[in-house]
Amino acid sequence: MKTKIKILITLCLSCSLLVACKVDKTIDTIGKNASNTNSEQSLPASNTKQEENKNIAPFTGEEVSKEIKNQAAFMAIVENSKDARPQSGLNEADIVYETMAEGGIPRFIAVFQKNSPKIIGPIRSARAYFVDISKEYNLPFAHCGYSEEARNMIEKENLMTLNEFSYGKNYWRDNSRKAPHNLYTSADKLRELITSKSYVKPSNVKLSFNKDYWNNSSFLPAANVLLSLNKFYTTSYTFKDGKYYKTMDGTASTNREDKKPIAVTNIVIQNTNIKLQSDMQHLTITLVGQGDGYVISNGKAIKMKWSKKDINSQTILKDENGKDISLNPGNTWWHIIDNSNKVEIK
CATH class of the missing domain: 3.50.90.10 (YerB-like)
Incomplete structure (x- = not known):
């Protein structure tokens, strides 16, 4: 009789252990599944962010293939x-x-x-x-x-x-x-x-683009831009439908083959020193250092300060408060002009 009781007690303990093990395994599995579920749910957001960043044209900030x-x-x-x-x-x-x-x-x-x-x-x-x-x-x-x-x-x-x-x-x-x-x-x-020639190399220039930056109502109006560089040459831009249409010497600038107009999203005007060399033929243009200018987009203009540490470094554009200026996604026409040149922005 005592032997039967011992057998029954042993069976009960074994069942309890089995149930406990099953419960522990179930809890552990639920925990792992929950962890995996959270991990899988977080991946799409991360991947989406990567997708948004990886197919951006480096010099226009536009989404491309x-x-x-x-x-x-x-x-x-x-x-x-x-x-x-x-x-x-x-x-x-x-x-x-x-x-x-x-x-x-x-x-x-x-x-x-x-x-x-x-x-x-x-x-x-x-x-x-x-x-x-x-x-x-x-x-x-x-x-x-x-x-x-x-x-x-x-x-x-x-x-x-x-x-x-x-x-x-x-x-x-x-x-x-x-x-x-x-x-x-x-x-x-x-x-x-x-x-x-194995010249496929990454560029040193990393440009910042932000369309919303150009919704600032405090920027200067810039529907028309005129650069009078000397008695031989002037160029101007007129803002229309989100683009600046270029003229040179009063004639609309177009592509030779299909007559499409030259129209740009951003205009950068970088003031610096341009001097004639001692041979009285060639020019020296100061590209290292700092100076003033304008960045223009979306019918608006902002005064800027440019700086460049050395000839291999990137030219940095900041506003008058020392904050970085973002370009509007799209193409850019970048003028490097002498400090004495006349610029009209209206």
Whole structure:
């Protein structure tokens, strides 16, 4: 009898332990499932944030496909004499720098990444200050020849030149125009060359974009912008439908092939010192240091202070209170002008 009682007690204890184990396992499993559920629920938000950030064009701040975001970026030096107008491809550039060259007529160095224009030009020679701008971006640049000063910089520092003198097959001449205003290239031809030279590198420039920044009602009105650079050249912009439409010497600026207007989202005006060198031919443009200017977008303008620590660092734009200025998502035309040049913003 005692033996039966012992057996019954042992069976009861075993059942209790089994139940307890099952309960413990159930609680542990629920805890793990709950943990996994929370983890899985948090992933989409994190992934969504990553998705929002990873396909943004670096120089326009616009959302693009992964394929476009990964396209190689490059720069191209484009002529702006009257014989070179209208130019090709500038309306598809992410950023165009416009600054003075010899003879009192500006020249451009344009950044291309988001778009792939089939024709870019006319391509002209490099100057030291254009080489300096390319160094700020750490991007390869297309050109045809150079000044002696620019050549020395390129050779001494082994810069990523795409000189037509060395890579003629990636350029062509348009016989409907007179030389030297007839040299052209394309995004495809330059990217082919860039890949073969292993020049596909990340840019040093990290731009800030914020559309809401330009809803500030305290900014200055800027429906019309006029830059009178000398007796040979003026350029202006008129704000319409969210874009600034460009003219040069009173004539609307258009793309040569399809007559599409040059229209930009942002205008940067950077004041600095531009001086004639001792040879009385070439220019020195101060790009390092600090100075004043304007940033213009969405029919508004804000006074800015620019600064640049050294020739390889990024040019930083801040407002008069020392806060960073964001660009409006879209393309930008960046003027580097002399402190004495006249600017009218209305």
